[in-house]
Amino acid sequence: xxSSSLMQSPLRALDPRARLAVAAGLIISAFLVTSLPAVVVxxxxxxxxxxxxxxxxxxxxxxxIFGPMVAVAFxxxxxxxxxxxxxxxxxxxxxxxxxxxxxxxxxxxxxxxFIFIATTxxxxxVSALESLKLPRxxxxxxxLALRHISSVSYEYQAxxxxxxxxxxxxxxxxxxxxxxxxxxxxxxxxxxSIEMADRISLAMExxxxxxxxxxSRFFHxxxxxxxxxVIASTISALAAILAIRWLAGGV
Amino acid sequence: xxxxxxTAVIGKSGSGKTTLAYCLSGIIPHRIHASISGEVRVNxxxxxxxxxxxxxxxxxxxxxxxxSQIFGLTVEEDIVFGLENLNIPNxxxxxxxxxVLELFNLRDRQHALISELSGGLKQRxxxxxxVALKPKFLILDNPxxxxxxxGVKGLSKAIAELKRHGCGIVxxxxxxxxxxxxxxxxxxxxxxxxxxGALHTFSTLPSSRVSSSGGxxxxxxxxxxxVWFRYDGPWVLKSVTLEVCRGEVLAVMGRNGSGKTTLxxxxxxxxxxxxxxxxxxxxxxxRTSSAEVARIVxxxxxxxxxxxxxxxxxxxxxxxxxxxxxxxxxxERALQLLELTSLRDKPVYxxxxxxxxxxxxxxxxxxxxQVLILDEPTTGQDESVLRELASIIGEAKRLGKSxxxxxxxxxxxxxxxxxxxxxxxxxxxxxxxxxSVLLNEQILEEAGLEPPLAEYSCREVQTSCCQAA
Numbered sequence: 001x002x003s004s005s006l007m008q009s010p011l012r013a014l015d016p017r018a019r020l021a022v023a024a025g026l027i028i029s030a031f032l033v034t035s036l037p038a039v040v041v042x043x044x045x046x047x048x049x050x051x052x053x054x055x056x057x058x059x060x061x062x063x064x065i066f067g068p069m070v071a072v073a074f075x076x077x078x079x080x081x082x083x084x085x086x087x088x089x090x091x092x093x094x095x096x097x098x099x100x101x102x103x104x105x106x107x108x109x110x111x112x113x114f115i116f117i118a119t120t121x122x123x124x125x126v127s128a129l130e131s132l133k134l135p136r137x138x139x140x141x142x143x144l145a146l147r148h149i150s151s152v153s154y155e156y157q158a159x160x161x162x163x164x165x166x167x168x169x170x171x172x173x174x175x176x177x178x179x180x181x182x183x184x185x186x187x188x189x190x191x192x193s194i195e196m197a198d199r200i201s202l203a204m205e206x207x208x209x210x211x212x213x214x215x216s217r218f219f220h221x222x223x224x225x226x227x228x229x230v231i232a233s234t235i236s237a238l239a240a241i242l243a244i245r246w247l248a249g250g251v
Numbered sequence: 252x253x254x255x256x257x258t259a260v261i262g263k264s265g266s267g268k269t270t271l272a273y274c275l276s277g278i279i280p281h282r283i284h285a286s287i288s289g290e291v292r293v294n295x296x297x298x299x300x301x302x303x304x305x306x307x308x309x310x311x312x313x314x315x316x317x318x319s320q321i322f323g324l325t326v327e328e329d330i331v332f333g334l335e336n337l338n339i340p341n342x343x344x345x346x347x348x349x350x351v352l353e354l355f356n357l358r359d360r361q362h363a364l365i366s367e368l369s370g371g372l373k374q375r376x377x378x379x380x381x382v383a384l385k386p387k388f389l390i391l392d393n394p395x396x397x398x399x400x401x402g403v404k405g406l407s408k409a410i411a412e413l414k415r416h417g418c419g420i421v422x423x424x425x426x427x428x429x430x431x432x433x434x435x436x437x438x439x440x441x442x443x444x445x446x447x448g449a450l451h452t453f454s455t456l457p458s459s460r461v462s463s464s465g466g467x468x469x470x471x472x473x474x475x476x477x478v479w480f481r482y483d484g485p486w487v488l489k490s491v492t493l494e495v496c497r498g499e500v501l502a503v504m505g506r507n508g509s510g511k512t513t514l515x516x517x518x519x520x521x522x523x524x525x526x527x528x529x530x531x532x533x534x535x536x537x538r539t540s541s542a543e544v545a546r547i548v549x550x551x552x553x554x555x556x557x558x559x560x561x562x563x564x565x566x567x568x569x570x571x572x573x574x575x576x577x578x579x580x581x582x583e584r585a586l587q588l589l590e591l592t593s594l595r596d597k598p599v600y601x602x603x604x605x606x607x608x609x610x611x612x613x614x615x616x617x618x619x620x621q622v623l624i625l626d627e628p629t630t631g632q633d634e635s636v637l638r639e640l641a642s643i644i645g646e647a648k649r650l651g652k653s654x655x656x657x658x659x660x661x662x663x664x665x666x667x668x669x670x671x672x673x674x675x676x677x678x679x680x681x682x683x684x685x686x687s688v689l690l691n692e693q694i695l696e697e698a699g700l701e702p703p704l705a706e707y708s709c710r711e712v713q714t715s716c717c718q719a720a
Contacts, residue, residue: 121324147324150366161521162558166571166614167545184570188560199319202282206307206320207333208384215335218344219328 011053016124018227023116025234030108053119074103122146254417262440263633264604268423272392277306311386317377355379370397371507388419396631400701403429425633469496478527502664505674506699520544549615553627555607559599585617605636622653629660661703
């Protein structure tokens with residue numbers, strides 16, 4: 001589900017740097033806003049970006065998976081915020097507003113990276129980060145990690161199918177049984193992942209990759225007017241949030 | 252090795268082909284340390300003492316595990332990755348990209364995701380990406396293992412083109428079929444010893460068909476009724492209807508990407524049909540758990556190296572029995588049937604390819620299923636493993652099991668199958684007696700299947716005539 005989708009969409013038509021700006025803007029905003037209505041608006045904006053990226057179907061599946069985690073966050077923040085070491089709520093007792101605020105913020109923090117990864121290929125990430133003059137070794141490491149999400153997921157699927165076809169049932173029974181049942185899948189996956197790392201390093205050398213030598217860049221991206229508009233709008237929105245926060249003491 | 256010359260090295264699995272390929276490409280001793288004596292010189296370069304980067308610029312290799320060499324997310328990205336590393340101008344990258352897309356017939360897949368490609372297409376891509384780097388010498392380790400017949404013919408054309416451009420090529424193969432016309436020199440590698448060989452040294456598999464009891468059609472154990480299936484994109488299977496009868500051997504054949512493996516996963520209950528029904532012993536797979544299906548249908552996956560996970564042969568073979576609470580005697584019997592008893596405590600990573608194939612089949616048979624599905628067991632196997640496989644299938648059939656075998660190998664299908672089902676683009680093109688399907692040129696052409704050897708065809712026709720008489 002996390003592998004990049006190449007489905008054409010208005011979001012994919014943007015330069016990867018513009019997409020990166022939108023994603024970074026939404027994440028920073030999620031940390032800057034402090035009121036429930038503001039976080040609701042931010043979540044609506046995130047979902048809108050998902051719809052524009054045509055990944056809303058996958059996003060809904062992801063939210064189903066993370067639903068229980070969000071629910072737990074809601075309950076804990078609503079009932080136990082007064083015990084937090086870092087967050088002090090003025091009132092003691094139950095605060096559903098705080099619970100909802102934190103749960104929605106968590107949803108935004110889960111959804112935004114997902115939308116970015118699902119609409120941006122590893123080579124686009126590399127290209128976007130290279131143009132920002134970030135260290136090449138760090139960029140390459142990140143792109144390799146992103147690229148191999150799909151390889152690991154393929155290995156996981158193969159192991160799961162092989163074990164299931166020999167009668168292993170993974171999604172039945174109590175939590176402890178389920179965890180135990182996953183051991184014959186997880187251990188081979190770890191072994192295979194280590195083997196994969198070895199093979200990748202050899203394969204990279206066979207493709208003449210050398211971190212110290214310069215490389216051509218075939219997939220060039222040029223910022224178009226629409227990209228400038230999107231980046232400028234994101235920066236303006238962030239500036240507005242900061243200004244309101246500074247002037248009015250909260251958004 | 253000379254520029255523009257193609258050398259083929261033929262050998263069984265375990266004969267030392269990959270080790271020799273590693274020596275020629277410098278992987279041994281530069282990346283895999285080994286005790287080595289003698290000298291390897293390619294194009295004047297001493298492979299053993301030059302730096303690995305220097306070697307790779309002159310001699311490149313497509314490994315047997317070609318998937319590990321694929322880097323890009325799409326076909327285009329993968330080809331371009333290596334070219335970018337050469338730090339050449341974009342115009343030249345564009346020219347080389349266009350050239351290999353054309354040469355390896357990947358033009359219409361240029362923007363396809365790697366995860367959507369079949370094994371054969373990935374193998375073609377891995378070769379294309381290395382060819383784009385224009386090495387002076389190219390080593391291909393088992394390059395036809397996952398290719399269907401049109402893929403093999405396409406590779407033969409590409410090799411002829413590379414020869415014309417002066418590229419020296421060494422092919423490490425288990426069988427030469429389809430590449431005879433481009434090979435200049437042939438060697439046989441037997442237990443690590445290289446000997447000159449001659450072209451046309453093939454032999455056909457003996458028929459291991461066991462006649463079904465009763466003669467006529469038996470009752471079906473699996474029924475596939477108007478099944479349609481898709482993952483996220485287009486339909487992979489379209490209106491597939493077929494039956495697997497008790498005690499028969501059914502071969503399922505078709506080109507890379509025709510939907511064979513998907514069909515096998517539907518027969519095994521790993522996938523549920525999007526439309527239609529798969530009935531196993533009368534029960535729909537939609538309403539049956541995978542554990543229940545596993546008791547009736549055993550599946551031995553393609554590429555045993557990727558599907559062995561336990562420490563020892565015994566741990567691997569007995570996994571299913573321990574999991575389903577079945578008596579361990581079943582696993583013991585499977586070990587005996589597959590002649591693995593002496594290897595019981597051997598670590599699986601130390602097994603030869605033939606032993607791995609037998610272990611994968613034994614772990615499926617240990618559940619004592621009524622149906623055994625073998626997904627492309629012939630892929631990349633040499634003749635001795637094929638003979639072993641044919642005899643295992645005959646033995647399983649004698650025990651009353653139904654066997655479904657997916658294969659590209661027409662001779663193997665003729666040797667073992669009672670009936671053959673041919674898939675073309677997700678549809679069943681035809682299903683019938685093995686001879687009537689596999690000796691029909693029109694079907695072979697349409698489904699992109701390898702024609703059986705001429706002598707084989709004659710033998711089968713004679714056998715059919717004798718039976719008719």
